[in-house]
Amino acid sequence: MPQKEHLMIDRLIEFFEEILEKDPGQIKPYDKFREYEEWDSLAYISLVTKIDEQFDVTVRQDDFQSLATIDDIARYIAKSRGS
């Protein structure tokens, strides 16, 4: 996996920790994030807003449905930015 994608995963993990109010280390790149007890539609809005603000990528609603893990989100962002 390219270095850039690693950094992106780290950033996404930070987002998840902040949004779901989890302690460091509780979120893993291959976790199925929809299975977190704290995940809800408002968390979804918080996440796409953060991705938009921080990575300048607008996540399409139907694209998001097909993403299951944080790693998937990182790949999606990388692809959307053409990197």
Add this chain to the structure above:
Amino acid sequence: MENHSFSLKNKNIVITGASSGIGRQCAVECAFGGARVILIARNRQNLIAAMDDMPGDRHIALPVDLTEFDGLAASIREGIAGIEKVHGLVHAAGLQMTCALNQMNIDRYRSLFDINVFAGLEIARIVTHRKFIPQDGSSLVFISSTMAAAGRPGLTGYSATKGALLSAARSMAMELASKKVRVNCVSPGLIMTQMMQDVFSTLTPEQVSQRRQGYALGLGRPRDIADACVFLLSDAARWITGANIPVDGGYTAQ
């Protein structure tokens, strides 16, 4: 023939947010009611497009950012210099934001309060200066929301601004009654405007269908809100002040 009490003939009405959605529809309906309208929003082209839908040719488009508070009073006064009196105001400019409490911050609260509340109070101050109030008084209408009375996740900031308008309007109504200025709110339920389309584009399909529930009469149109505003601006509402009219298809009646 005497004017019908619901008519806005010979009245000058200032409308903020007139470039889009509810404010734009208010401008159109006020013009059909016979008023001369001063349309305010940032987007000049959209203001001019709104004027194309309005009968009469004495309306004024005033492209102003209502959150640039330094100099706001000067630009409004300059814009309405040719008009002697202001008979009414509708503050429909606004911003909606769905954001979890743990993602809110002072800048976000400020951006909501700046346009939804402070801009409205500032423009009310400007148009109720003694020199602008007609002998028979004037009427101010603030567009609040059902979300001032009901709660929904993600709307802490937005609801706070809309509740602030209801409270401010009551005190303003008491303060200005001696000048024959009436102050009221209209609280719309869900109206499919640009703002709502933007909001819906951020929601999940389940949230969208949730948002559509609870409207006994179905969703509203901008015209439904504009008609209520025209009534409050007209002499037919001469004995109504400090009130809030929910126009929400029954949403808050449940």
